[in-house]
Structures are given as structure tokens and as C-alpha cells.
Amino acid sequence: MVSTHPAGIQHSGSQYLPEKSSKNAKLSPNQQLLPLSARVNGSDCLEIGGCDVTTLVQQFGTPLYILDEETFIGACQQYRDSFKQYYKGESQVLYASKAWSCLAICAIASHQGLGVDVASGGELYTALQAGVSPDKIYLHSNNKSRQELIFAIESGCTIVVDNWYELHTLVEIAVEERQGGLGTDAINRVSTTPKDAINRVSTTPNSSSPIRIMLRLTPGIECHTHEYIQTGQLDSKFGFDPNALDELFTFVSKESVLNCVGLHAHIGSQIFERQPHRDLAALMVQWLSKAASYGLSVTELNVGGGLGIKYIESDDPPSIEEWVKPICEVIESACEEENLPLPKLLCEPGRSLIATACVTAYTLGSSKVIPGIRTYVAVDGGMSDNARPITYQSVYRAVVANRMSTPLTETVTIAGKHCESGDILIKNAQLPKTQPGDILVVMATGAYNYSMASNYNRIPRSAAVIVKNGEANLILQRETYQDLIRQDCLPERLKKDFG
Numbered sequence: 001m002v003s004t005h006p007a008g009i010q011h012s013g014s015q016y017l018p019e020k021s022s023k024n025a026k027l028s029p030n031q032q033l034l035p036l037s038a039r040v041n042g043s044d045c046l047e048i049g050g051c052d053v054t055t056l057v058q059q060f061g062t063p064l065y066i067l068d069e070e071t072f073i074g075a076c077q078q079y080r081d082s083f084k085q086y087y088k089g090e091s092q093v094l095y096a097s098k099a100w101s102c103l104a105i106c107a108i109a110s111h112q113g114l115g116v117d118v119a120s121g122g123e124l125y126t127a128l129q130a131g132v133s134p135d136k137i138y139l140h141s142n143n144k145s146r147q148e149l150i151f152a153i154e155s156g157c158t159i160v161v162d163n164w165y166e167l168h169t170l171v172e173i174a175v176e177e178r179q180g181g182l183g184t185d186a187i188n189r190v191s192t193t194p195k196d197a198i199n200r201v202s203t204t205p206n207s208s209s210p211i212r213i214m215l216r217l218t219p220g221i222e223c224h225t226h227e228y229i230q231t232g233q234l235d236s237k238f239g240f241d242p243n244a245l246d247e248l249f250t251f252v253s254k255e256s257v258l259n260c261v262g263l264h265a266h267i268g269s270q271i272f273e274r275q276p277h278r279d280l281a282a283l284m285v286q287w288l289s290k291a292a293s294y295g296l297s298v299t300e301l302n303v304g305g306g307l308g309i310k311y312i313e314s315d316d317p318p319s320i321e322e323w324v325k326p327i328c329e330v331i332e333s334a335c336e337e338e339n340l341p342l343p344k345l346l347c348e349p350g351r352s353l354i355a356t357a358c359v360t361a362y363t364l365g366s367s368k369v370i371p372g373i374r375t376y377v378a379v380d381g382g383m384s385d386n387a388r389p390i391t392y393q394s395v396y397r398a399v400v401a402n403r404m405s406t407p408l409t410e411t412v413t414i415a416g417k418h419c420e421s422g423d424i425l426i427k428n429a430q431l432p433k434t435q436p437g438d439i440l441v442v443m444a445t446g447a448y449n450y451s452m453a454s455n456y457n458r459i460p461r462s463a464a465v466i467v468k469n470g471e472a473n474l475i476l477q478r479e480t481y482q483d484l485i486r487q488d489c490l491p492e493r494l495k496k497d498f499g
């Protein structure tokens with residue numbers, strides 16, 4: 001069956017290109033399916049950042065993550081500019097690097113004036129190595145190890161404290177530190193040897209200065225998204241119970257080793273509604289007011305991330321500007337009502353900054369036709385480079401990059417190559433008639449794809465390139481088989497036993 005528009009025009013891969021209708025209108029990347037620079041060239045191939053995708057594939061192989069610099073930078077700028085436009089106080093956008101942490105991406109975010117939210121010692125190490133200034137790095141996690149906490153303190157970043165255990169551990173560390181017991185020994189105990197990261201930090205804080213923290217609170221605000229990526233509801237593993245605010249503020253206000261600069265909340269991810277963040281903003285100003293009544297000088301509010309993106313045609317997320325504006329308005333009016341000075345306003349989006357900037361190119365291989373049931377077409381990757389479909393039943397769109405204008409006449413299911421029946425990237429994809437060797441491009445794969453990648457079935461992780469003005473540069477090398485066994489150990493005893 002040929003797929004048609006209501007007007008009778010046949011669909012083709014070109015329908016997914018960004019609308020280029022009004023010249024000066026800024027497109028919000030999260031409302032597009034393909035990167036902003038995507039176009040179809042004279043050879044009927046998909047081009048991104050001025051690079052023909054089929055040429056990129058010849059040069060770098062598949063699966064290949066292709067990151068469009070223009071789209072990522074555009075999203076960074078739209079966040080930054082929206083805060084400047086709608087918020088009278090100071091603001092700071094952080095890139096939630098859990099979406100995709102690597103040197104090049106952290107470096108670009110930082111160059112765009114963004115800070116970085118890191119969720120582990122590994123992400124912290126990456127951000128520092130990318131040259132992100134520690135005073136713009138915020139460390140998360142509901143179970144930070146002692147080593148991660150020490151690494152964060154030594155590097156001078158802010159720790160977003162998640163629970164009582166962590167708070168007590170921090171006090172213990174600070175007391176030990178004051179007794180002169182931390183220093184490089186503690187750093188040496190960190191298995192990821194971040195000494196080189198520490199050396200990059202120009203202003204290692206004075207060991208007796210209080211530890212800079214924020215408190216993460218669970219707001220009890222629910223939003224409509226997959227239950228695995230909701231975090232704001234009371235029944236969540238993240239954050240302090242907001243019913244324990246009195247106890248929490250009392251504790252923190254009495255601990256001279258802690259410098260509590262702010263409050264944090266994050267309600268979930270891939271959210272299309274705007275009301276939950278309005279509610280959150282209002283609630284956080286109440287928390288701010290309460291903190292002030294305990295004598296805490298809390299000057300920062302971080303409303304988290306969560307803005308959704310368009311993965312399929314029917315997805316209708318607000319633009320970046322439409323997300324930022326109401327948050328600023330609510331914070332300003334609530335602060336005025338409470339007679340509070342405007343806090344420094346932070347947010348930490350991941351998906352809406354990076355997802356749409358990237359596509360994944362695969363080579364099509366085998367297929368299986370089950371008459372009257374389904375046709376499977378397999379790609380040379382799958383759940384190891386994109387775990388979202390098997391984890392959250394996430395849906396994606398794809399195009400055949402080497403035949404963009406061919407009508408979409410087939411309905412096929414795109415299977416990965418892993419030894420797992422659930423390894424299906426797209427059910428019922430609308431494609432032109434395909435053949436082995438065609439290049440399939442799956443859209444909007446910049447967030448939570450590479451960062452959730454695995455070596456399942458010992459498949460090497462894919463390469464990634466960044467494209468701009470017709471130039472492509474590697475940002476992640478493809479893993480080799482040697483990389484796969486690099487950490488393997490074959491104990492001498494076994495070698496002896498096996499002769």
C-alpha cells in the first residue's frame with residue numbers, strides 16, 4: 001500500500017525534513033524530527049551538516065552516530081537566550097550529560113556557556129577533562145560513593161545531596177579533611193585515577209572551606225511519561241522527602257562544614273505538559289522561603305530538566321522558549337509575593353539539548369518475510385547502540401538515506417542483530433522497498449543512546465562523528481575486538497591448569 005498525504009501526495013523520507021517556511025523563525029530543535037541542517041542533495045541522499053550520509057558511512061562504517069553541531073548549538077543558545085529574555089535574575093543552563101557524555105559534547109556545551117550536570121564520578125571526570133569549569137559542574141546520584149564525593153570536593157564542583165546517608169558521609173569527610181586526613185591519598189583510592197583531572201582544576205578549594213552543596217527534594221509532582229523516567233512522585237528513589245524539610249534545614253543550618261547554596265528538583269523526562277513545571281517552580285519558591293526562615297542563605301534554585309522531544313509525527317512538545325518562559329514567570333511572581341530576592345535560576349536539560357541533533361546510520365542486511373504476518377528487515381546494530389525501544393518501548397522514525405524521495409510503499413519491522421527477540425528498533429516502519437546495503441537512518445538518537453550503549457553479544461560500540469559545513473570529525477572511535485578484551489584477565493593459574 002502506498003502511503004499518501006490527505007491531499008494525495010505520496011509520502012517519502014523528505015517529509016521528515018525540518019520545515020524551512022519562515023526565513024527568520026528559529027526552529028526549536030526538540031520540535032523537529034531531523035537535525036536542523038538536514039536536506040536532500042542532488043543525488044537524492046540525506047545530507048546532514050553539509051555531509052552526504054552515504055559518504056560518511058563509506059568513510060566511518062555503520063552503525064554510526066552522526067551529530068549535527070548546528071542543531072546542538074542552536075538548542076544551547078535557545079535555552080540560554082530564553083532565560084536571558086524572560087528572567088530578570090541570574091541564570092545558568094546545565095547540560096545533563098547523562099544524555100550523552102563525551103569530551104567533545106561537554107566541551108561544546110561549555111563553550112556555549114552551559115554548565116554540566118554529572119551523574120557519576122565518570123561523568124565528572126569526563127566534564128573536567130573536557131575543560132568544563134568546576135564551578136559550573138553539579139554532581140548527582142542517589143548513591144554517590146565516598147570516593148566520588150571526595151573527587152567532587154577536591155575538584156571544586158557542587159554536590160547535589162540526595163539523602164541523609166550522603167549528608168552524614170559529607171560531614172564525616174569534612175571533619176576528616178579538617179583533621180588533615182584527606183588529600184591525595186583519598187584521591188589515589190579512587191579507582192578511575194582522576195589525579196589528572198584534579199590537576200586541571202586551577203582553583204582547588206581550600207580544604208577547610210565548607211563543602212558546596214544543593215539539596216535535592218522530591219516534589220510530589222507527577223507528570224505523564226513512562227513510569228521508569230518519572231522522578232518527581234513521592235514514591236521515588238531520588239531526593240529527600242519534602243515532609244522532612246524542617247529536620248533537613250535544621251541539620252544543614254547547624255553544620256558549618258556544609259555550605260548549602262541551593263535547592264534542586266527534577267520531575268521526570270520526555271514531558272510535553274507545561275503545568276507540572278509551573279507547579280514545581282511555585283513549590284520551590286515556598287521551599288526557598290522556608291529555608292530562609294532557618295537562616296539558610298539559599299540563592300540557587302534548579303528546576304531540573306525534562307522537556308520532551310518529537311520522536312514521531314504526533315509528538316507535540318512545547319518549544320524550548322515555551323518551556324522556559326512560564327518557569328521564569330512563576331518564579332518571579334512567587335518571589336515577589338514571598339518578598340524574596342530572585343534566586344539564581346538553573347535548569348538541567350539533557351534530551352531536548354542533544355537528542356534531535358543526532359541520527360544513527362545503519363546498513364540493512366538480512367530480511368525475513370512471514371506471509372500474512374510481518375516482514376523483518378535487520379540492521380547491523382540494535383539494542384547495544386539504542387537500548388530505548390527494548391527498555392521503554394520507545395518509538396522512532398527512520399528513512400532510507402540513499403533514496404530519500406522514493407515513495408514509502410512498505411511496512412516493515414526493523415530488527416537489531418542481537419540474540420534477543422525483543423531487539424526490535426522500529427515496529428511497522430514505513431519505508432520504500434529496501435534491499436541489502438541500503439542505509440537506514442534512525443532519527444533523534446542523540447539522547448540516551450550512546451550513553452546507554454552496551455557490548456551485549458560482544459558487539460563493539462559504534463563510532464560517532466560531528467558534522468558541520470561539509471566537514472566530519474570523529475568524536476568517538478569505533479571500538480575494536482581488541483577493545484572488547486582489553487579488561488579481560490586470564491589468570492596464570494587457569495593458563496597452567498589448561499596446559
Ligand SMILES: Cc1ncc(COP(=O)(O)O)c(C=O)c1O
Nearest residue numbers: 096266269270305306349350351
Ligand atoms: C536529575 C536529573 N536531571 C536532569 C535530567 C535530564 O532530563 P532530560 O534529559 O529529560 O532533560 C535527568 C533525567 O531525567 C535527571 O534525572
Ligand SMILES: N[C@@H](CCCC[NH3+])C(=O)O
Nearest residue numbers: 098229269270388447448
Ligand atoms: N534514559 C531515559 C531517561 C532517563 C533520564 C535520567 N533520569 C530515556 O532514555 O528516556
